[in-house]
Amino acid sequence: MDAIDVRQIVKSFGDFTAVKGISFTVGEGEIFGLLGPNGAGKSTLIRMLVTLLPPTAGTALVGGFDIVTHQDQVRRLIGVIPQAMTSDTELSVEENLLIFAKLYGVPREKRKRLIDDLLAAVELTQWRDKQVRQLSGGMRRRVEIARGLVHEPKIFFLDEPTTGLDPVSRVAVWEMLRKIKAERDLTILITTHYMDEADKLCDRIAIVDHGELKALDTPGRLKAAIPGKNVLEASFAPVPEGWTATLQALPSVEGVTPHDNIFRIASGNGPATTMALMSAAAQANVTVQSLSVQSTTLDDVFVHYTGRALRDALHDAPRLDISHMRR
């Protein structure tokens, strides 16, 4: 049985459709990533799966239970880390976990052992009596991860758990998740807009944009599926007439996308294309202002499927107002 089975799920807020009929399944024990810019519908999707929002149409099975008709059973099975930092800053680390253990009805005799184990897992044992307000953002996130696991859920939902954290804390959160995952029988669904995070952490990735599922596969296959093994990014001065066509004609080139002054060149053989590009530029009396050669990344995958770079999409997409969603 699949841990999560999403079936043609739709969510509209008035005239605006945030999620436009998405379907996918997540296998048991998988780390599944939902990747997309802000406003892509990731949070709305995850909120429906964790029973915070009722879907407008369609449904999903989580742990075999329908999120519309069997909300209570779903809630017992899942652990959730909402996007906002929702740990209670006035309470201590341990009190935060204790309150949630009680909310989930964890029996008294199990509580202490579970909390001890979790605090050790997120490396907060020595901070257990500190008020959460005294902790850094990364530590607070770890408190929330521990809190979400306090009732030993089978399926763990994390909505952008590393947004707003510094790079070191982000890596610490990934490590923690990987370790926790290794020690327990857990399926993880995580949303993120960080490509590297999705690449390193996830078994499979779904790319979501404008409320639609654009692609779904393992990070490796997603990268392999798009043209070229390498991507060259270069800028030139001056840019002669028909330059795009010239670049297109270089050896091993599989595609050229001009973007302002920068040309993204997908290539099956990075070094060969680079050599040819340099000599073509010299012949045409064009200065190469900048040149970089990279292996294909998820960024390129994203550009391929959505037609724009994720960093642009991050700026384009209006940040969804949460209060608007609550109404």
Add this chain to the structure above:
Amino acid sequence: MYRTWAIIERELRRFRRSPTLIVISLLFPIVQLVILGYAFGGNVRHLTLAVVDRDRGVPAVKLKELAGSIAANAGTFEMIPYADEGAAILALRNGRVNGVLTIPPDYSRRVLSHAAPRVALIEDNTDNFVAASMGATLNGMIGAANQPAVTSQRMPGQVTLDVVEIYPYVPYIQYLLPGSVVMSIFMMVMIGGGIIFIDDKARGLHEGYLVTPITKFELIAGFVLSGAIKAVLAGFVLMTIGSVIAGIPHPFDPLRLLRMLAVIVMTALALISMMFLLMVRVTDPLVPRAIFGVLNTLLYFPSGAVYPQQGFPGWMRVIAVADPFTYAVHAFKSLLLKNTGFAAIGGDLAYLSIFTLIAMTAAVRLFRRTL
């Protein structure tokens, strides 16, 4: 200077985009003007006067006719005839009447024999405004009774009014104390059940609750009862400290403390239910802060906490009838100033219970267990 203008421009743009706040900030002083303007100093009317006629002679009937004409014209009081003086005084202690006019058995004989006839006004002096108005009106009435059509000379046949106060003198600070106890409960409800509740909601803390298997009923009960516990503590502390400050006699009488606790608990439940109903669909943290003042004025001043409701215009009496503060203030006045039993506050507790039930039912219906 450009930088100053930039700040001014930003502030004014921000201001224009919060129409609710603008409306409420203008509404508040208007509400305060109107409510306070009519809350103080109105002519106290519509009092209830128990009349015990133990004489039944013609002069006594004349006196009652005179009182009847005051009731019908000025409307200062309504008359309720009582056969038994004991029952009338019990009604006075329980707050059902504001004063008892007693016509003694020898009244007619003394009037006719010019032997210094007297009538007595036994009054509930816990409300000085009510007592003063009642006393002045009846003194005026006696004056009129003493103006016969033919003779005008002062003579021993003139009636005098003896005023009897059934409670020790009540200073204004004691008169205000019941309202302050209710206010302490309201403040805690407003902060705990209004401001912190919406802040937690806005910070996403409630989202954490909503993903657990907690039922809607358990969640609401948790919010309401925790709010009520905090409010009861506030009310109890204020009642104790306030009683000592205001010099309430025997402030630690255990039986009264127990009755007070019952009223504090019911008031806390009624107010937290009202707050929960008002806040159940609110998400903007500014809203509870903005309505704080308006709600405070609208509930506190019409409640009879600072001036008797009998002095209010009709529309304000309508507010007063619905206002849960009215019943809480009345109950606390009965207990603190008159040391009455449950008989005097049964109606108040009943209203507060019904109010709680209605507000809670509506709030539960409006509460959504999703975002």
